[in-house]
Amino acid sequence: MSESNPASSIAPFGSVHTLGVLCALSAGVWLGAAEAPTKLVNSGLSPFAISLCMVAGVFTARWTVPTLLKGTRQVFIDLREHTHLIPVAILAGMLWAVANTLTVFAIRDVGLAIAFPLWNTNSLVGIFWGWLLFGELRGASGKNIAKVIFGSFAIVVAAVMLGFSTIHGNTTHASRAVGGILAAGGASLMWGTMYVPYRKAYISGMNPLSFVTVFTVGELGAVFALAFALDRPSAGVFFNPHVRPMLFWLFLGGFVWVIGDIFQQYATKFLGIGRGIPLSNTNQLWGLAWGALVFGELTQADAHHRLLVVAGSLVMILGALAVSTAVATEREHFSTNQALLRECSRYGLDYDRVLSTYSSTAGTSREDRAWWDYLILTAGAAVFVWLALQAQVPSLAMNFIWIALLTIVLVISAVFCVWKLWKTTRFS
């Protein structure tokens, strides 16, 4: 560990708050859009099969745009320096996979109306772990604590309101209600806990692109294992010729998800769990926008449902505003610094190096990409092109003007965020 005085190094922490907010909001835009392509898949496929195909898309997509942003050489150097984080990142991917499968059971047993509010509390679980394990919000002013807590709570409430606006009918099965509630609560706990590895990685100086690389391995492995164990026919879904025309849409959903997840990783790095996760949970608003504007999901909605949409959107915007304006003070940065020191002491990391990477002042101007990076990039893109050539567009009513407009929003948010990340951090 370095001999420099840790107390003198707190200053760089606060400089990336705005960038973190930008990343979290972009994550919301992209994660909200990730479900749109999957709406084109209406084949009677089991949820396990859909999940497996989408996660395969996530894994493939990891090797496209992210490889373009930062070469694999940098990723492997990073992994070599932070070997102790490899099992942690794999565990995070496994947590995501089990939580996602639990939501399938929750919807089956209690319906979306009860399950959805329960698993949306994951950001509150995340805030608790952030406070307990990483000292987030410790030393924060009362005003900031109130902004984060009430802002996050408002986002959860708004997500529930928006969710209710698209729910029709009651699918609760009384005999399985307890199981369904447990499944939804379990999903919330697991998704909320998944952010512990995220945060641990970044206070150890790991690069988000490196973390996502290992995360997707854990995610794919766990989803495949679950499909094999719980729904064996779905494990062989890729060999089913009837499924192939639909694979592109699921892979596209995975591609959109992975871009959103990378922004979410940067948000967690710059803002911490307590602020980053509630802000990226604004994805519900964008998911609803795609559903309502492109697929006309609210065309049959009555005045009550439309009121829920308007009220939910306003509450979510106010919640996001509250969280995003809660800029951490120097006392809170001191707590973060203590968390950094703990990691450095425990795993023998160089404090100065970790601090410079964490505060994103260690960006390198020279990007030495290897020849195989271009090979990987080409192979990843070729998979998408190959699937696209076989894709079939289902006869589903869609509003192409809104598709174009929402796609423009997606592209603008990504280009602006990537440009700011490059300019400020060089993706460090």
Next chain:
Amino acid sequence: MRSAELLSVLLTGTHSCFAAFLDTTRHGSVRLALSILPFLRMKLFSHTAAILTDVHFLIPAAVFCVGLALLITLR
């Protein structure tokens, strides 16, 4: 810290046996498979004790076990 130290000793012993196996085995495919991840052999073992006693790993691992048990029960 006693449990961590004990674990560390056990893991160091395991690592030594593992390294000895690597040095003596003549099975080409095994050597190749393991040699592509030399950093795992060298560093992961030395950190295992710290990881397995780290609350940042133990809490997510415990939550994973609970979630998996729930999933198997509800199936």
